[in-house]
Amino acid sequence: MRLGMLFFLAIVVALAPLGASAAGIRETRPNFVYGELGGRAVLFSGGYERYLTNRVGIGIGAFGFGNSEGGVALIPVYLSFIPVGDIHSLYLSGGATYLGGGSWDEDWGTWFGTLSAGYQFQSEGGFFIRPLMTTIYKSDGFFVFPGITMGGSF
Numbered sequence: 001m002r003l004g005m006l007f008f009l010a011i012v013v014a015l016a017p018l019g020a021s022a023a024g025i026r027e028t029r030p031n032f033v034y035g036e037l038g039g040r041a042v043l044f045s046g047g048y049e050r051y052l053t054n055r056v057g058i059g060i061g062a063f064g065f066g067n068s069e070g071g072v073a074l075i076p077v078y079l080s081f082i083p084v085g086d087i088h089s090l091y092l093s094g095g096a097t098y099l100g101g102g103s104w105d106e107d108w109g110t111w112f113g114t115l116s117a118g119y120q121f122q123s124e125g126g127f128f129i130r131p132l133m134t135t136i137y138k139s140d141g142f143f144v145f146p147g148i149t150m151g152g153s154f
Contacts, residue, residue: 023054024054024055024086025054025086025087025122025124025153026051026053026054026055026057026082026086026122026153027051027053027054029122029126029153029154030050030051030052030057030153031048031049031050031051031153031154032048032049032050032051032057032059032128032151032152032153033046033047033048033151033152033153033154034046034047034048034049034061034128034149034150034151034152035149035150035151036061036147036148036149036150037147037148038134038145038146038147038148039116039132039134039145039146039147039148039149040061040076040078040093040095040097040114040116040134040136040147041061041062041063041074041075041076041097042074042136042145043063043074044063045061045062045063045074045076046061046062046063047059047060047061047062047076048060048061049080051080054082054086055081055082055083056079056080056081056082057079057080057081057082058077058078058079058080059076059077059078059079059080059093059095060075060076060077060078061074061075061076062074062075063075070101071101072099072100072101073098073099073100073101073109074097074098074099075097075098076095076096076097076098076114077095077096077097077098078093078094078095078096078114078116079093079094079095080092080093081093082120085120086122087121087122087123087124088119088120088121089119089120089122090117090119090120091116091117091118091119091120091130091132092116092117093114093115093116093117094113094114094115094116095113095114096111096112096113096114097111097112097114097136098110098111099111099112110138112136112137112138113136113137113138114134114135114136114137115134115135115137116132116133116134116135116147117132117133118130118131118132118133118147119131119132122153126152126153126154127150127151127152127153128149128150128151128152128153129148129149129150130148130149130150131146131147131148131149132146132147132148132149133145133146133147134146134147
């Protein structure tokens with residue numbers, strides 16, 4: 001219930017107008033395609049992020065592997081927030097990561113909350129890099145993972 005309310009509030013904030021400002025780099029290049037080592041998916045993930053304004057974006061990633069006996073899937077979904085900066089900026093995000101694993105005929109999977117903070121460099125040519133620290137939590141505890149995200153924006 002709490003996680004559902006958190007997502008609802010995040011979507012309302014993301015879609016609310018944040019006032020007039022000069023066009024920033026994420027309004028010019030709002031689409032991000034990336035690979036992330038560590039971070040929200042712990043190991044590695046590839047993903048897509050879309051900025052709705054120069055300051056607020058939404059994203060999804062995925063990592064998985066399997067064989068005939070089962071597999072593992074990690075799927076982070078999150079809301080990004082850039083409170084200050086443009087090319088060089090503070091990066092914050094919150095969301096959840098779905099972890100599924102086991103044999104294919106089982107009912108498997110659970111959700112973990114995620115909070116990330118870091119630095120983002122986004123060049124005017126489209127390259128971006130984002131070193132970050134991510135806290136992955138559930139009711140019985142939390143883990144902190146470093147990560148680095150790199151990719152292109154268009």
